[in-house]
Amino acid sequence: MLSEIHSIALEGPVALPVRIDVSSTSGLRFTLVGASEPTLRECQKRIRAALLAIGMRWPGRQITAAFSPADRRYEGASFDLPLALGVLLASGKIPSRFQKIWAMGEIQLNGQVAQTRGSAAFVYAAQKANAEVILLPHKASAEWESTEGVVFVENLRQAVDFFHTGVKPKPSLEQAPLAPDPKPFLWDSIKGQEAAKWSLLYAALGGPHTLLVGPPGIGKSLLAKSLGELISSPTPTQSAEILAIYSAMGRLDEWPGKQRRPFRAPHPSISATALVGGGHPIQPGEISLAHQGILFLDEWAEISSSALEALRKPLEEGEIRIGRAGRGLSFPARFQLIAATNACPCGPSSICHCSRSQIERYRRRFSGPLMDRMGIIVQLENKRRSQPHTVEEPEASLSLSQAKILLRNAQGIKEKRHASVGYDRSVQNSDVPLSRLLDVLLATPEALEVMDRASRKRNLSHRSVHQLFRLARTVADVEGKLKMSGHHVVKALNHFQQPM
Numbered sequence: 001m002l003s004e005i006h007s008i009a010l011e012g013p014v015a016l017p018v019r020i021d022v023s024s025t026s027g028l029r030f031t032l033v034g035a036s037e038p039t040l041r042e043c044q045k046r047i048r049a050a051l052l053a054i055g056m057r058w059p060g061r062q063i064t065a066a067f068s069p070a071d072r073r074y075e076g077a078s079f080d081l082p083l084a085l086g087v088l089l090a091s092g093k094i095p096s097r098f099q100k101i102w103a104m105g106e107i108q109l110n111g112q113v114a115q116t117r118g119s120a121a122f123v124y125a126a127q128k129a130n131a132e133v134i135l136l137p138h139k140a141s142a143e144w145e146s147t148e149g150v151v152f153v154e155n156l157r158q159a160v161d162f163f164h165t166g167v168k169p170k171p172s173l174e175q176a177p178l179a180p181d182p183k184p185f186l187w188d189s190i191k192g193q194e195a196a197k198w199s200l201l202y203a204a205l206g207g208p209h210t211l212l213v214g215p216p217g218i219g220k221s222l223l224a225k226s227l228g229e230l231i232s233s234p235t236p237t238q239s240a241e242i243l244a245i246y247s248a249m250g251r252l253d254e255w256p257g258k259q260r261r262p263f264r265a266p267h268p269s270i271s272a273t274a275l276v277g278g279g280h281p282i283q284p285g286e287i288s289l290a291h292q293g294i295l296f297l298d299e300w301a302e303i304s305s306s307a308l309e310a311l312r313k314p315l316e317e318g319e320i321r322i323g324r325a326g327r328g329l330s331f332p333a334r335f336q337l338i339a340a341t342n343a344c345p346c347g348p349s350s351i352c353h354c355s356r357s358q359i360e361r362y363r364r365r366f367s368g369p370l371m372d373r374m375g376i377i378v379q380l381e382n383k384r385r386s387q388p389h390t391v392e393e394p395e396a397s398l399s400l401s402q403a404k405i406l407l408r409n410a411q412g413i414k415e416k417r418h419a420s421v422g423y424d425r426s427v428q429n430s431d432v433p434l435s436r437l438l439d440v441l442l443a444t445p446e447a448l449e450v451m452d453r454a455s456r457k458r459n460l461s462h463r464s465v466h467q468l469f470r471l472a473r474t475v476a477d478v479e480g481k482l483k484m485s486g487h488h489v490v491k492a493l494n495h496f497q498q499p500m
Contacts, residue, residue, distance in 0.1 A: 003089035005082040006102045006131065008122045009074055012277065012284040012331050013245035015121040017129060019068045020079070022086035027062025034067035040075055046107050047084045053111035054157040059091035078116040081105035081135060084156060085163075094163040102126040103135040103159075111156045115139040120247035123150060124240050135159060186226040187400040196223055197398045199378045199495045204230035204403075205410050206474030207428035208375025208467060209315060209337040211300070216347045218380045220340035224296045225263070227338060230403055231294070232411070233259045235426070238292045245291055245332065249284065262293030262335075268302040276310045276320050282329050287314050290335035300341035301365050308370055311337070315373045339374070341366075375430060375467040376495050410477040417442055417482055429470045429477070437466065441473040443484045450486035454493055468496050 003022045008015040030044045048058045065083055067074050082103040088094045104122045106114040119140035126134045131149065138152040151168050153159045158169040190197065196212065196219075203210045204227060212220040234242060239258050246255040256262050266275065266286045277285035287295060297303060314320045318334035344354045345362045354362075371377075415425040423432075423440050432440050443451070451472070455465045472492035476484040 001090045001092060003086045003096070004101075005086040005089075006100065006126070006129070007079055007082045007104050008118065008125050009072060010118045010121065010248050011329055012282065013121065013248040013288055014329070014331060015118065015125040015244065015248060016072070017125060018072075018074065018079075020065060020082050020086055021068070022063065022065045022083070022090040024059065024087075024090040024092075025062045025064070028060065029062050031062075031064045032067075033064065034070040034072075034074065040077075040079060043077070043080050043083055043107075046077070046080055046109060047087065049109040050084070050107045050111040050156050053109065054155070054160070056093065056160070059087065059093065061091055063087055063090070076116065077106035077114075078104050078118070080107035081113055081137075081156075081159065085135070085159065088160065088163075094160055097163065097166060098133045100130065100132040101135070102129070102131040102133065105135070105137040105153075107156060113137045113153050113155055113159070117250045118244075118248040120240075121244035124244040135162075186222055187229050187403065190219055190222055190226060191397075193219055193223065193380060194398060195494075196378050196380055197403070199376050200227050200230065201398070201403050201406065201478065202471060202474045202492075202495060203227065203336070203338070203376055204232075205407055205414075205429075205477060206375070206470055207336055207430035208471060208474075209373055209430075210339070210376040210378070211371075211374045212338070212340040212378050212380060213343050214340075214380030215342060220380060221296075221298055223380075224294075224298075224338045224340060225265075227294060228261065228263045229400060230407060231261055231336075232407075234261050234292055241332065242292050245284075245288060249289070251289070254289070256293070262290050263296065264290040264293070264335075265296040265298065268297075268299040270303065270307060272304065272307040272310045275307045276314060276322075276333075277331055278322050282322050284320070284331040284333075287311070287320060287333040287335055288331045291332045293335060295335045295337050297337065297339045300339040301362060305365060305367075308365075309367065312369055312373065337374075343379075372461055372463045372467075375471055378495065406478055409480060410474075413477045413480055413482065417477075420482075429473050432470065434466065437469060441469060441484060442482060443469070443473075444486070446486040447472065447484045447489050450489040454489065468492060471496055 001024050005020045007018045009018050106116050115137040134150045138154040264286050275285050314333040319330050320333045321330045344359045346354050418425045472489040473484050475492045476488040
């Protein structure tokens with residue numbers, strides 16, 4: 001007889017589907033095809049002992065289990081449960097009453113099924129494949145709350161009984177859901193930086209990468225952290241993606257929860273490998289942990305140039321591709337970058353003591369291509385030292401409640417505009433592809449003329465022009481306008497790539 005079970009192999013945060021075929025023929029040997037890692041080769045001993053613990057015996061047959069695709073390396077004890085079920089199905093010990101069976105879990109010698117890394121990534125992959133039955137260790141129930149079609153088993157006996165009866169086992173103990181500690185509101189505690197608040201409002205709606213420039217202690221870090229209070233909660237699909245990444249990487253204690261997006265703030269000494277991923281074996285970096293959320297890089301000038309330059313591709317493509325010795329892996333990395341830096345090496349709060357050559361060397365750390373990818377650059381200055389190029393601050397303070405109302409209304413305008421041209425309502429302005437830019441962003445001829453004059457006056461690159469176009473559209477959305485006018489372009493210029 002032949003049985004078919006499905007599971008996953010983890011490559012960093014990515015769950016790769018695995019098919020396990022098990023055949024039962026005359027003989028007494030047990031053979032694994034396509035699996036050579038010691039932990040996996042020892043699975044027969046664990047499964048045999050677990051069967052004895054629940055009153056069953058290993059079938060006296062020739063058992064052959066084949067993993068496919070066969071060109072991957074399979075390892076770990078997470079294949080114990082699918083292998084055990086495959087053996088029992090192929091040998092006729094349990095009935096074949098289900099199709100598309102997915103399973104994952106380590107089997108202990110006493111028959112208990114232990115949780116392994118990546119349970120949420122496994123369920124996400126199984127549901128995408130339209131699995132009929134998904135079996136998981138019961139301890140994973142706290143990790144994955146959407147239990148439709150998911151069977152949580154505490155031991156191998158419960159899994160066997162489920163195949164005989166079709167009735168889900170009742171858990172003996174309810175698991176407490178994962179719930180991160182609530183964070184205090186920060187937005188309303190920020191005083192005297194109203195122009196920067198408006199810039200962050202546009203960043204929250206449109207999604208452009210943003211650089212905050214100013215002296216130490218002026219509130220750059222606080223502003224960046226407060227952005228998390230403005231951005232919308234992740235959609236159910238995005239939340240599942242985020243949970244799957246943290247589960248696969250064994251970092252559930254850092255998971256932000258269902259209602260919040262990730263906010264990652266690595267130390268400036270971070271290496272390029274830790275930031276974008278790599279190493280041996282290949283592992284994802286901070287940009288993958290920031291997927292669908294915010295990556296905050298404080299002290300931007302202190303981060304190594306190799307780490308910063310490695311961000312260029314992920315900032316545009318939403319993923320990171322890493323190749324080693326003929327192998328290539330892609331990890332998700334669709335994040336919004338918020339960076340903060342001083343304007344010069346001494347970072348003055350009153351008088352700068354740096355020479356012109358020191359300032360020029362300092363600013364050369366920010367390469368042109370990387371600066372081109374920043375849609376908003378905001379100068380933060382003490383009011384007593386405001387310069388002519390500083391954005392003029394509005395008189396009224398923008399509270400968190402007011403900002404959320406503006407965002408909600410602007411989101412409605414954006415969705416209405418996208419729907420009018422048959423475009424996906426959920427796409428942010430920063431993610432609209434160039435091929436649809438003019439169609440989707442609805443600019444008036446006046447807006448295009450002002451845009452052309454501004455690009456020539458500032459000698460903007462094509463990428464910068466596209467960034468400005470998207471930012472002006474976001475300004476128009478906040479003002480509740482379906483059409484983007486020249487006024488919106490002029491207003492966007494006050495928040496767009498100001499000279500340092």
